[in-house]
Amino acid sequence: MKNAMPTMKDVAQEAGVALGTVSKVFNGIPVGESYRIKVEEAARKLGYQVNQYARGLKTNKTNTVAVILPGVNHPFFAALAQHICEALARRDYRMLLYVTASNPEIEQNCVNMVRQNKADGIIGLTYNPLAVDEDLPFVGIDRSFRADIPCVAADNYGGGRLAAEKLLELGCTHLAFLRTGSSSPSETDKRGDGFEAVCRTRQIPCEVLRRNDGEDGPEVFREFLLAHMAEGKLDIDGIFCSTDLLAWRIQNILAELGLRVPEDVQIIGFDGIRRFGGEELYCSTIIQPAEKMAETCVDLLLAKDRSNIPALVCLPVSYAPGGTTRE
Amino acid sequence: MKNAMPTMKDVAQEAGVALGTVSKVFNGIPVGESYRIKVEEAARKLGYQVNQYARGLKTNKTNTVAVILPGVNHPFFAALAQHICEALARRDYRMLLYVTASNPEIEQNCVNMVRQNKADGIIGLTYNPLAVDEDLPFVGIDRSFRADIPCVAADNYGGGRLAAEKLLELGCTHLAFLRTGSSSPSETDKRGDGFEAVCRTRQIPCEVLRRNDGEDGPEVFREFLLAHMAEGKLDIDGIFCSTDLLAWRIQNILAELGLRVPEDVQIIGFDGIRRFGGEELYCSTIIQPAEKMAETCVDLLLAKDRSNIPALVCLPVSYAPGGTTRE
């Protein structure tokens, strides 16, 4: 039974009122009590549902936000996606999710598609700088696009500092910073900056290895570690990894090399992802406040007053031991 | 600069052609070479993008599919979401994602909202039976809604059988089946059915404990296991868990009770989720073909010919050892 879906006109007729009156009822504009009741009854009877497409055409508002993420298979991205979706739902918005596999072409393509789909705004975590539209509200995660586009990020710099301070507090005397990531600059680069800054100030030796995706095979890190070994011992005793995933991979390499964590070398990661099915961390880590980040993105994007939104919002991180440090 | 976005009318004027001609060009309807070029040039010059909302209003097609999932924080759901999104993108469709926390009210609400948003169809993995619309294409995952709504699922029955056969092949003589899940019937219930069927046929003792979400605290399982222990030994030597997550929790309880896996008891889970950052499984398990399931959902939903779609599609599962069995 393909009964054409009822329209406002049908409701108006059924209720014996004018079209405009029906519109008012569904937009919460005050209307005579008796009229409201008549309309509501007619709508219920016909099973009327507003057509958001017609509404969007008229108002240029769609109550839809596009979210662009590299993927949703990574626990941190998954948490972001979930929290953003929930925060949007609370405000009666829906989420149009695009996944890009961090492919620059696809990323740009998504931005273009969003323009067609008339989302009310975009929240984007992308690995590449993008051409984003002038008059489409945009909030970046971990990346600044333009002065007038806000960026939400964890306090990466502070997190890097915190990692260094923790390792030193735990007795380390020779540190290393290892990172992977995109070659294009991002807020997450500050993790290393903060870490190195502490080492510099405190005059602690700090080895650094920065790799970009695509050139970050395990052998690179193994070589780095081997170069710092003599007689089966590592001269480094504290490692800060730019992500928990990298920390995990480093642990595997260290195990192969016959080194023990945290006895021989302590490791701190970044992200705070949990093992599935519990609260257990993969490693000692700097925790990013995923929920708070999601909430902030949504707040900024949907802010009524877009005149004075900050260019960058840094949210506080925290340290949590996860078995790869000695405490 | 809030330059109103250019419309087809603007393009038509710029190109010096009629409105209908512009429409044809953007819909791939053949049009004179010279006209096509004029239109394409004008569109490029003005930065024209079709307005999908106006188009949707006219055609009742939106190239958008709504996906309803309990959440995206579970590796299996995340994999589904990602694969569905990619499969849709390949067909030039976008994904509107709703997360429900498996709350029946929210689930129903999502279905209603989709009607408003005029998605072209719904792919839904829900924990509760829903009232779904007559004329909105729907594909269920793991759940049959109505005879005319297709359901895509892994071969749960076959997976259950496979688990039993594997455990027996590995020398078990006294089995158990543990499950959690929703109380409302679902395809996933067949996991236990298949498992028990093998035990029955082969006359193997099989203990069964079925719990529903909300009544599946760890103490329930601990008690069950304690009831089967005597002098620090378990009389059960092979356990099939309805999910990998449950298998993981059972492992923890067994460890607390001083039992070793797989020496004292072997365990097989269901799902095939991987530890983050690698291919490592959480346990020996029956693997669900997430990508194939996603692809199938999309195929069924967007099938041109909706006259003879199957009521149920069962996709083959496979067994993989993951350290909780002796092989």
Next chain:
DNA sequence: GCCTCCTGGTGAAATGTTTCATATACAAGG
């Protein structure tokens, strides 16, 4: 040279809303 046919461009109508200028009804004041 004229008529017919056919190809393909044209522009008005229609889609389901919101908005706004207009109309109506009713109350109060003279």
Next chain:
DNA sequence: CCTTGTATATGAAACATTTCACCAGGAGGC
């Protein structure tokens, strides 16, 4: 009883598309 003012319902216009009946122009046949 008439006037004025206020409050509120009305319905036409507009939004950006697609579609379709119509029309123009060129080709081919007699």
